[in-house]
Structures are given as C-alpha cells and as structure tokens.
Amino acid sequence: MKFKKSLNLVHVTPSASPADTCCSPDDRHSENNEIIPDDAVGHKTEFIVYGMDCSACANTIEKAVRQTEGITQVQVNYSTGKMKVVALEEAVFEKLPATVEKLGYTLEKVIQKGNSRTYSIEGMDCVSCALTIENHLKSQPSVKHVSVNFSSGKMTIEHDNTVEDIIKEVSKAGFKASLVSRKRSSEVKKDKSGTNRVVLSGVLLLIGIIGSYTGVSEIMINVLYAAAIVFGGFKPAKSAFYAVKSRSLDMNVLMTAAVLGAAAIGEWFEGATVVWLFALGTVLQERSIEKTRNSIRSLIDLAPPEAFVKNGQQLVSKPVEDISVGEIIVVKPGDKIPLDGKVISGESTVNQAPITGESIPVDKHLGDSVYAGTINEHGSLEIRVTKLYEDTTISKIIHLVEEAQEQKAPTEAFVDKFARIYTPIVFIFALSVMLFPPLFIPGTWSEWFYKGLELLVVACPCALVISTPVAIVSAIGNAARNGVLIKGGAFLEVAGRITAIAFDKTGTLTEGKPSVSQVIATGTTEGELLSIAHTLEEYSTHPIAKAVVDYAKAKGFKSLKGEKFRNIVGKGVEAIISGQEYFAGNHKLFQELNNSIGELESRIGILQEEGHTIVIIGTKEKILGVIAVADSVRETTVKAVRDLQRVGISQVVMLTGDNEGTAKKVAAQTGVNRYFAELLPENKATAIKQLQVEGHFAAMVGDGINDAPALATANLGVAMGGAGTDTAMETADIVLMADNLEKLPHTIKLSRRAIRIIKQNIWFSLIIKAAALILIFPELLTLWIAVISDTGAALIVILNSMRLLRVKI
Numbered sequence: 001m002k003f004k005k006s007l008n009l010v011h012v013t014p015s016a017s018p019a020d021t022c023c024s025p026d027d028r029h030s031e032n033n034e035i036i037p038d039d040a041v042g043h044k045t046e047f048i049v050y051g052m053d054c055s056a057c058a059n060t061i062e063k064a065v066r067q068t069e070g071i072t073q074v075q076v077n078y079s080t081g082k083m084k085v086v087a088l089e090e091a092v093f094e095k096l097p098a099t100v101e102k103l104g105y106t107l108e109k110v111i112q113k114g115n116s117r118t119y120s121i122e123g124m125d126c127v128s129c130a131l132t133i134e135n136h137l138k139s140q141p142s143v144k145h146v147s148v149n150f151s152s153g154k155m156t157i158e159h160d161n162t163v164e165d166i167i168k169e170v171s172k173a174g175f176k177a178s179l180v181s182r183k184r185s186s187e188v189k190k191d192k193s194g195t196n197r198v199v200l201s202g203v204l205l206l207i208g209i210i211g212s213y214t215g216v217s218e219i220m221i222n223v224l225y226a227a228a229i230v231f232g233g234f235k236p237a238k239s240a241f242y243a244v245k246s247r248s249l250d251m252n253v254l255m256t257a258a259v260l261g262a263a264a265i266g267e268w269f270e271g272a273t274v275v276w277l278f279a280l281g282t283v284l285q286e287r288s289i290e291k292t293r294n295s296i297r298s299l300i301d302l303a304p305p306e307a308f309v310k311n312g313q314q315l316v317s318k319p320v321e322d323i324s325v326g327e328i329i330v331v332k333p334g335d336k337i338p339l340d341g342k343v344i345s346g347e348s349t350v351n352q353a354p355i356t357g358e359s360i361p362v363d364k365h366l367g368d369s370v371y372a373g374t375i376n377e378h379g380s381l382e383i384r385v386t387k388l389y390e391d392t393t394i395s396k397i398i399h400l401v402e403e404a405q406e407q408k409a410p411t412e413a414f415v416d417k418f419a420r421i422y423t424p425i426v427f428i429f430a431l432s433v434m435l436f437p438p439l440f441i442p443g444t445w446s447e448w449f450y451k452g453l454e455l456l457v458v459a460c461p462c463a464l465v466i467s468t469p470v471a472i473v474s475a476i477g478n479a480a481r482n483g484v485l486i487k488g489g490a491f492l493e494v495a496g497r498i499t500a501i502a503f504d505k506t507g508t509l510t511e512g513k514p515s516v517s518q519v520i521a522t523g524t525t526e527g528e529l530l531s532i533a534h535t536l537e538e539y540s541t542h543p544i545a546k547a548v549v550d551y552a553k554a555k556g557f558k559s560l561k562g563e564k565f566r567n568i569v570g571k572g573v574e575a576i577i578s579g580q581e582y583f584a585g586n587h588k589l590f591q592e593l594n595n596s597i598g599e600l601e602s603r604i605g606i607l608q609e610e611g612h613t614i615v616i617i618g619t620k621e622k623i624l625g626v627i628a629v630a631d632s633v634r635e636t637t638v639k640a641v642r643d644l645q646r647v648g649i650s651q652v653v654m655l656t657g658d659n660e661g662t663a664k665k666v667a668a669q670t671g672v673n674r675y676f677a678e679l680l681p682e683n684k685a686t687a688i689k690q691l692q693v694e695g696h697f698a699a700m701v702g703d704g705i706n707d708a709p710a711l712a713t714a715n716l717g718v719a720m721g722g723a724g725t726d727t728a729m730e731t732a733d734i735v736l737m738a739d740n741l742e743k744l745p746h747t748i749k750l751s752r753r754a755i756r757i758i759k760q761n762i763w764f765s766l767i768i769k770a771a772a773l774i775l776i777f778p779e780l781l782t783l784w785i786a787v788i789s790d791t792g793a794a795l796i797v798i799l800n801s802m803r804l805l806r807v808k809i
Contacts, residue, residue, distance in 0.1 A: 042072050042086040045093050046110040049076065049083050049100070061100055068092065068099055082110065109145055119155040119166065121148065123175040123235070128251055128465070132239060136173045137166070139245075150469060154180065174239030174252070198279045201232030205272050212269075225268035232275035233259055236282070251460040254427065255787075258456040262783060265446045273784040274457070281791025302354045302373030303394050307331075307338035310382065320372075320389045327385050331376045339372050340392045341383035348379035355393060356483040356738035397485060397737075410490060411468050411758055423459050430455035450783070451776055457786040458772045463793035467761030470797070474804035475754040484747050485735040494716045495734060495751035500651035500696035501644060501718075501744075502676075502688060502710070505663070508701055508720060508741070509654060509670050510631040514543055516551035517612060518628040522600065527557055529625040533617050535559040536573050536584040544613055545573075547629050548584075572615075584617050593620050600626055611662025633669045636740040641671045643745035647752075651696060655684045655710065684710035701744070718744065750807050757804060761797045768793040 049061060058076040065074045065085065070092035076083045087093060097107045124130055130148040133155065137146045142161040149155070155177065159166055163179050170177035208224035233256065240256040255278050262271035308315040310328040320338050323329065328344065331337050337350070349361040352374045361377055364370060370383055373394040389395065434452030438445045472489040479486050486492050503509050521529045534552035537545035538559050552559075562575040571592070572585015583589060587604070590597065595618060597604065604614050604626060612628040641652050654675040656663050663677035676687040684700075688710050691698040700714035711717035711732060719732030721739035736743050772789045775781040 042088055043090045043093075044084070044086050045090075047083045047085070047096065048108040048110055050106045050108065061105060064099055064102075065096060068095060083107070108147065117157060117159070117163070117166075118180040119157065119170070119177040120180050121153055121155050121170065121175055121177055124148075124150055124153060128462075129175065129239070132252070133170060133173050133175060136245070137169060140169060172238075174235050195283055197231050197234060198276070198283050201228045201272075201276045201279060204228035204231065205276050208269070208272065222268045225272035226263070228272040229259060229263065229268075229275045232272075232279040236275075236278065251462050251790075254423075254456045254460050258453045258783065261449065261453045261456070265449055267450070267783070270783045274787045277784060277787045278791055281787075281795060284791075284795055302336065303389075303392070304336045304338045323385055323389070325385055325388060329383050329385060331381045331383060333376060333378050333380060335376055337370050337372055337374050337376055337381075337383065339383075339385050339389060340387040341370055341385045343368050343370060343381055344384045345382035346379050348381050349377045351375040351377055352738075353483070354481075355397070393737075397480060410493060411762075415464060415468050415762065418461075418464070422461055422464075426455060426459035430459060454776050454781055454783055454786045455773075457783065457790055458769060458776070460790045461765075461769075462790055463765040463768065463797045464762065466794055467765050467797050467801075468758050471754055471758045471761060471801035471804060474801050475750055475807075478805050478807055479747060479750060482743065482746075483737040484743050485737065486747070486751075487733055487735070491716060491733040492751050492754055494697070495699070495748055496755040497697045498699045498716060498748060499649065500653060500691045500698045501649050502653040502655050502684075502691065502698060502700050502714070503672070503741075504684070504700075504702040504710070505654050505656035505658065505666060506631060509637050509666065509672075510633050512631065514547040514613065514629045515632050516547055516627055517630045517632070518607065519625065520600070520603065520628070521625040523618070523622050523624040526625075527555075529617055529627075530555060530557040531560055532577060532582055532624065533584055533615070533627060535562045535577055536565075536575050536582060536617070537615075538562075539565055540567070540573055544615065544629050548615060548627055551627075580619060582617070582619055584615055586614065587616065590616055590618065590623070595620060595623060597623060609661035610665045611658060631666075633666065634740060636742045637670050640741035640744055644748065645671075645673075647745050647749050649748065651691065653687075653691065655679055655687055682709060685713040688713045701741070746808070750804070753807060754804055757800055761800055764800075765793055765797060 049058075061083065062074055062076040065071055065076075065083070070088045071085060072088060073086040074083065075085075085093065085096065093109070100107050121130075121133065124133075130150040134146055134148045137143045137157065140159075140161075142159050142165070144158040144160070146155065146157040146159075155170075157166060167177045167179075204224050205228040208221045208228065211221050211224065236252040237256045240252040244253055255274070259271045259274050262268075262274065303320065305320060306317050307320055307323060307329045308331075309318050309323060310330055315330055323339060329339060329341065333348070343364050343366055345366070347363070347365050350364050350370060351361045352371065354373045354375070355371045364381065369386075370381070371394065372389075372392040387393075430452045433455055434449050437448045441448075468489070472492060475492055476486050476489070486495070506512050519526055519529065524532075530552040533548050534557055537548045540546075560577050562577045565573065565575045567573055568583075568585060568589060571589035572583060574581060574583045576582075583593065587597065597616070600623065604616075607614060607626075607628045610630075612630045615627040615629060617624045617627065644652055651674055652672045654663065654667055654670065654672045656666070656675065656677055657679050658666075658677065660677050663675045667675045676684075676690075679687065688698055688700055692715070697716075698714050699716040699718055700710045701718040701720065702711055711719070716734065717732040718734045718736065720736045720741070734747065736747075768789050772781060772786055776786075
C-alpha cells in the first residue's frame with residue numbers, strides 16, 4: 001500500500017490494526033457472525049436496542065439473552081441497533097427487557113408491518129407530550145405496543161380495538177389522532193379548536209383588563225379572568241390529568257399546577273395571563289414544528305396517487321397501489337412519473353431534482369430507468385413498471401428519512417436525560433419553597449407560595465428538550481429534498497465532525513468507464529487507424545473495445561468490411577480486412593507475433609506509467625499505431641474536492657487498486673492532497689484505520705457495494721448513486737442520490753451548521769432558565785414573565801432551528 005502526502009512519496013505496508021478497545025472507531029460497524037434464517041423454528045421477534053456504543057456491547061447482550069431460558073437463537077446487530085430472537089414460547093420475550101436493562105441497555109419491540117397502524121398526531125409541542133400519549137395508551141388492555149415520535153408527529157401502534165377507539169383515547173389525553181393514508185395534506189381538515197380557544201381566552205382577558213380601568217366590579221373582573229383560564233387552560237389541564245395518571249411530569253402538569261395555585265391565592269389576573277401566554281405559545285410552537293415536519297411530509301406528495309395504465313389501445317386510470325410490476329403506464333408531458341420503471345417507448349427530458357437533487361433535467365431514451373416523483377417535461381413516455389408502489393425509490397426515501405427522525409442523536413439523548421433529572425428536582429424544590437421557608441423565614445405564606453409557583457413554571461424544560469430534535473428534523477428534511485439522505489441525527493453530528501474524507505477512485509472520483517485519451521498513428525493516417533480499430537473491436541463486449549468503438553463513431557470513422565473475427569484470450573482480437581490480417585491488442589500479443597514496437601516503446605512506457613491502457617493496432621509485419629485508453633475524471637470531482645478543502649476538510653484522500661503512475665496522475669487531476677495506491681479491497685479498510693490512528697474523524701465515499709469494508713470501518717459511510725442501487729441506500733450512513741459529488745461539501749456544511757445551531761439552542765435555553773431562577777428570589781420575576789421566558793424561549797429555539805430548512809445544498 002502506498003500513499004502520497006504533499007510532494008513526498010511515502011511507502012506504507014499494511015500493518016496490524018491498533019489495539020482494539022470497546023469503543024474504538026475500528027469496530028463501529030462490526031457485526032456478529034450468527035445469522036438467524038427465515039425458516040428458524042419457534043416464535044420470532046425483533047427488538048431495537050438502545051445504549052450500545054460498540055460491538056462489544058452487542059456481544060455482551062447476546063451472551064446474556066442466550067442464557068435466558070426458552071431462547072433458542074439470538075443475533076444482536078450493532079450497526080442497525082437491532083436484536084433478533086427466536087424462542088420456544090412468546091411469553092419468553094416479556095422477560096428480555098428486564099434482562100437487558102440490568103446490563104445498562106433498553107429494548108423496544110419492533111412491530112411487524114402487517115400488525116401495526118400509523119397515526120398522525122396533532123397538538124404535540126414537546127417530547128413530553130409524546131410520552132404522555134404513550135403512557136396513556138400503554139395502560140389500555142387492547143394496545144399491545146405503541147411508539148409516539150414527536151419529531152415526525154406520528155404514532156405507530158399495534159392494537160386489537162378499532163381505529164375510532166384509538167382516536168378517542170388520544171383525544172382524552174388532549175391531542176388529535178388520524179389514521180395515516182395517502183390522502184393529500186390539502187384534503188385533510190385541520191383542527192382549529194386550539195386557536196379558537198386561544199382567541200376566546202385572549203378576548204376575555206382583554207375585557208377583564210379594560211374593565212379594571214373602567215370601574216367594573218372586582219367580582220365581575222375575576223369571573224372574566226376565571227373564564228379566560230377555563231377556555232385557555234382546558235387542553236393543558238386535560239393533558240395534565242392524563243400525564244399524572246400515567247405518571248409523567250410534563251409541562252402541562254407544571255403549568256396547570258401553577259395556574260391553579262395562582263387562583264388559590266387570588267391572583268386571577270396572573271393566572272389568566274399565564275394561561276393565555278402558555279396557550280398562545282403552544283399554538284405558535286405547534287405551527288412552527290408543523291413546518292419542519294412538512295419538510296418530510298411533502299416528499300409523500302411527490303408521486304401522484306394514480307397512473308394511466310395502457311390496456312390494449314385504451315388508457316385506464318388506476319391507483320398506484322393497484323398497479324403490478326410489468327404493467328405499462330403512460331406519462332404525458334408535464335406530468336409526474338407515478339412509479340419506477342424503464343422507458344419502452346418515447347423520448348423526453350425528465351426533471352429528477354425531487355429524487356437526486358440534480359438541477360439539470362436528464363434525457364431519457366429507450367431502456368433508461370425513471371423514478372416515481374420525477375417530472376416528465378416534454379415528450380410522452382410509455383414506461384414498463386419495475387417496482388411496486390411500496391418498493392419505489394421515493395417510498396424508500398420516505399421510509400429511511402422517517403426512520404432517521406426516530407433515531408436520537410447523542411446530543412438529543414443527553415439533553416433528554418438531563419431534562420428527566422432537572423424537571424423533578426426543580427419540581428421538588430418548588431414544593432419545598434412553598435412549604436418550608438414560611439416556617440423559618442419572615443414573610444407571608446402567599447409570597448413564598450407565589451415563588452414556588454414561579455419555580456414550577458421555570459421547571460418546564462421545553463426549550464431545552466426541543467432544542468435538538470427540531471434542528472435535526474429541519475436539517476434531515478432539507479437534505480432529503482435536495483437529494484441527500486442522512487440516516488439519523490447521530491450521522492448528522494458525525495458528518496459535522498469529519499476532518500478527513502477518503503474516496504474510492506473508480507466510479508467515484510472517475511467516471512468508472514474508460515474513454516480514448518490519445519491516438520498515435522505511425523504507419524497510416526489517424527482516420528484509417530480508427531476505421532481499422534473500429535472494425536476489429538466492433539464485436540467485442542470488453543469495456544476497452546467499447547471505448548475505442550465509441551470514439552471512432554464520435555469522430556465519424558465507420559467500420560470497414562471484416563471477416564473471420566477471432567478473439568485471442570487475454571491478448572486481443574484479429575480479423576481479415578480487405579484480404580489483409582489485422583490485429584488489435586496488448587504488448588504481449590505483438591511480441592508473440594515477433595513484431596517490433598520500435599520507437600513507440602518509450603512512448604508506450606510513459607503512457608502506461610500515467611495509467612493508460614494501451615491498444616496496439618497492426619499486422620504481423622507492421623505497427624500502424626497506438627490508442628491510449630484511460631478512465632476520465634468526473635466533471636464535478638475537481639470542484640467537489642476544492643469545495644471540501646474550502647469547508648475545512650484537512651485530508652482529501654484517494655484510495656485505488658491501480659498502480660503508482662495512475663494514482664499519481666488522477667491525484668494531480670482531481671486535487672486530492674493524498675493517495676493510497678495498489679490496494680486490495682481489504683486494504684482500503686486498513687487505509688481508513690491509518691487515518692483514524694492519525695487522529696482524523698474519517699468518512700469513506702464509495703458505491704456502497706465493493707467498498708463495504710472501508711465504508712463500515714469509517715466513522716461515516718457515504719454512498720453515491722443511491723437512486724440506482726438499493727444496496728447503496730441500505731448500507732451507508734449518508735446517501736448521495738445522484739451519481740456525483742457536488743452535494744457532499746454542502747452536506748458537510750449543513751451538518752456543521754446544524755451542530756452550531758443545536759449548541760446555540762442548548763446554551764440559550766440553559767441561560768434563560770438560569771436567569772429566571774436567579775430573578776425569582778429578588779422578586780424581579782412575575783409568574784407571567786416566567787411563562788414568557790419558557791414559551792418564548794421554546795419558540796425562539798424552534799425558529800432558530802428552522803433556519804436549517806433554508807440552507808441551500
């Protein structure tokens with residue numbers, strides 16, 4: 001293995017990997033060897049495992065679960081964070097969460113697709129709301145499993161009762177549920193009751209304030225304030241009831257307690273103001289969060305719900321879910337393509353930006369692949385369907401992005417843990433302030449009670465808890481709309497920390513298909529040389545031969561009449577042209593023909609050192625010329641490498657199995673500042689380890705198949721051309737849907753900006769909370785100002801996060 005750094009060539013031989021540690025970068029994607037077959041005997045289920053930070057954790061869990069009585073097979077996959085288990089009886093699965101929890105990890109059962117339903121939840125404005133719904137539904141006997149995701153606003157639930165029953169139970173907790181279908185968002189009726197209650201509460205509060213200055217009796221004014229509390233506080237009070245019932249301590253509980261306390265000590269104006277500000281802040285938060293969620297939901301609307309299917313000479317409109325593989329659909333100019341397929345008739349240009357992020361439409365001809373959700377711009381196309389609706393590229397993108405939303409980033413997990421500790425501590429402190437100081441410190445009981453109420457409001461960690469997930473969803477949604485799949489907040493954070501990026505050469509930095517780079521004619525004219533080469537290579541399927549033929553055609557030189565074509569294995573081809581025997585092949589072929597290369601020897605040697613493949617054309621007696629073929633560098637590569645260096649990537653590295661000369665030439669053309677040459681596939685992973693040993697946070701960019709070991713070893717795996725390969729979409733941490741690198745520098749930039757915004761949000765939230773806590777005891781804080789500090793901070797954090805939606809990739 002060799003690599004080039006600056007201008008000095010350094011020779012490196014593969015060495016043993018650094019000492020393994022539990023959380024070394026080497027085993028970030030390491031897997032266990034045991035595979036559970038689909039036909040395994042027994043009851044099978046799958047769990048998501050939370051808390052694993054290396055493959056050693058997976059081994060520990062696997063050993064512990066295997067020792068559980070009734071378990072026949074177990075496989076823990078660290079990369080996917082999942083555990084597959086086979087048991088003699090289903091009841092055994094109930095023991096596993098406790099078993100794994102003792103080891104310091106948590107389990108969540110994966111619901112099989114056929115047994116679960118997905119609901120959209122309206123009204124959630126923080127993670128605590130999701131927890132309240134979860135805990136309430138878990139108490140229902142008919143619910144087998146439930147998972148509520150605040151970021152996506154969706155609930156996945158396995159239940160035996162009706163859809164109406166579930167919707168009713170969710171409404172009891174103060175939220176609105178609707179079964180997810182392919183109904184367009186414009187057709188879904190929005191619930192405006194929350195907004196109406198805020199308006200009514202605000203009007204009553206305003207009338208009360210005006211009445212206090214116009215001589216209206218105090219009793220009447222307090223009635224108005226009490227009515228404002230009832231209308232504005234109905235939803236949070238209802239949610240608080242079910243939160244307490246399900247043993248959750250969320251902001252609704254804290255705010256309701258504060259308002260009831262204010263009313264108890266006669267602070268009706270304070271209570272009404274708190275309710276209205278809180279309700280207003282909640283509505284504004286919900287609307288803001290909906291905009292971030294819509295960045296993902298808009299993907300669903302990319303593909304049309306129906307397609308025109310060709311039935312004989314007629315076109316029949318059918319729902320896309322009812323269309324089978326092999327059927328022929330017709331897409332008119334200006335329409336969206338409804339399903340993945342191949343063009344069997346017609347020509348057009350297709351705007352693939354919704355899938356790949358490419359700004360320039362792509363020409364489509366007979367046999368070309370097209371994707372659901374892309375836009376047919378000009379000609380009419382007949383397309384043979386190759387994938388069912390649920391298997392289309394856009395469906396997989398939506399599925400992967402929704403999965404990404406559900407995976408917590410390390411920062412988010414830390415903040416959640418902090419909030420779970422912070423809230424009960426401040427809540428207990430608030431109760432202590434209400435009860436104990438009046439016994440020992442001079443002052444009225446109502447003053448200390450009021451301070452305790454302020455502490456209850458300050459105990460709400462809304463802004464802090466929401467600081468990370470909204471930023472992550474905004475960034476992932478932005479990237480998805482621009483043809484980049486980031487498969488989770490953890491990978492978004494890793495991308496922002498990358499200092500070195502390694503590229504596979506062939507097919508990544510280069511086109512991956514050879515082309516003619518130079519023609520040297522010595523014994524004839526260039527035109528005659530290319531005509532003879534065209535004739536000799538026309539019937540060969542070798543990529544080099546195809547490159548020669550394509551070049552001759554492009555130059556306008558037609559093939560001649562040839563006969564008696566013969567392939568000489570490993571050396572070249574021969575044929576009779578105009579009664580003369582001609583050969584096209586490598587140096588070895590002409591050595592066997594005893595035909596001297598002569599003065600071309602040195603030129604051929606130089607070309608080979610530069611990475612060219614040489615095709616010699618001639619007869620047994622005479623050399624007619626040489627055609628040099630090489631893999632060309634992609635048009636976007638040089639700019640992408642330059643942009644990566646501009647955004648702060650200190651090491652842009654090329655990995656290749658080619659010789660030193662080829663590697664040196666391509667490195668010079670692309671602008672990479674380092675290369676590893678003459679690598680076997682397994683040595684690419686060793687090269688990544690070398691970068692990690694040097695202290696770099698390394699990413700690997702490849703095609704997701706041949707580069708699997710290196711992609712797995714890197715801190716971040718990036719696959720190209722995800723729109724064309726399912727494997728690339730499944731194996732990598734980040735997928736560039738288009739087959740070029742132009743989006744990568746901007747993705748790194750987006751990730752770093754997301755990390756900055758997350759840090760801004762966290763520090764802002766903590767500073768606001770600290771300031772509020774400090775201002776309570778000098779009596780500089782009022783209850784309604786405390787509410788503004790909480791809901792206002794949450795709203796600012798959301799708006800700050802939403803800036804990521806506007807970052808251009």
